[in-house]
Amino acid sequence: MEYIVFQDVEKYYGENYILKKINLSIKQGEFVTLLGASGCGKSTLLRCFAGLEQESKGKIFLEGKEITHMNPRDRNVGMIFQQYSLFPNLNLYHNIAFGLKMKKLEKHVIHERVMQAIDMIELKGKEKKYPSQLSGGEQQRVALARCIVTRPKVLLLDEPLSAIDAKLRKSLQLRIKEIHKELGMTSIFVTHDQDEAMTMSDTIHLMRDGVIEQSGDPFQLYSHPKNSFAASFIGNYNFVPGGMFSKLIHENYTEAKHIVISPELIEISPNQYQRDKEYYILQGKIEKILPQGNIIRYTLRVEDILLDADILNDRREIYQIGQEVFIRIKRISILIYK
């Protein structure tokens, strides 16, 4: 049985049609991401589930029970936002204990759960610190702990890491995923960052203008974007108009609107490749070099076309700007969109 079901959910703000017949089901224990550009309706969908917004039409179910009109407090859902929203006048321990005190649990149960949560967020020893004495990343971990101690059925995370710097963000992504697993929770995560969605999700639902464009696991979405919108949102694909690609390889792709090629599937060499019917072999020039740490992105000019190729950084400086290179692309790796 599906754990969470959105059935034909629609939302209007006045005349603005924000969510357009959303149908979505989520399994128990799944880590699901709603991915999409700003304004596509991700937060609205999440807020409808939490009961913070009322959907205009449609139904929402949790564990087979309809919750469409249920009071937010009765839904047993925990939510974390981009703003940490901790109580400034309570220390870390009491911020985390707050929800449990409201539930009037016994003192020793509260203590046990709070200490377990502090352990999970790796902030042992900072129990007495106030929010103003904690970094942004630490405050967000406290917000997470405060949420999970109440053992919500579903954890909702609305861009919780967007105000946190890149390196810490990576480690928090992994920590959140581990906690999700350890506690066997079901989580819905909202982000506009495709890398974050790839790292964290069991399933990604890619949204555009209030519609779910494509759903799948990170591998499916990356390797088989359904249309050029999905390809442009996920990955850093090269888009080449069908007519231009046809001229380049002397084969007929003129019916294709776009040929889409992953930068990491383009190979380059200073030496000519042997003829091989599995590959397109081209010749071009290095136009730009952009080191990105573990990979180097080379922009290649092939006649009128620019192609990005990502090559593993093996710490050798082989290519210079302006250098002539040979290029090969495996035939089966190109995606064709009509």
Ligand SMILES: Nc1ncnc2c1ncn2[C@@H]1O[C@H](COP(=O)(O)OP(=O)(O)OP(=O)(O)O)[C@@H](O)[C@H]1O
């Ligand atoms: N309370 C509201 N009243 C009117 N319009 C709203 C309200 N809340 C959201 N909207 C509009 O609904 C649309 C979707 O907003 P939503 O916050 O769900 O988008 P989002 O995909 O989460 O974007 P972001 O990543 O920027 O938060 C936007 O055009 C927004 O302006």
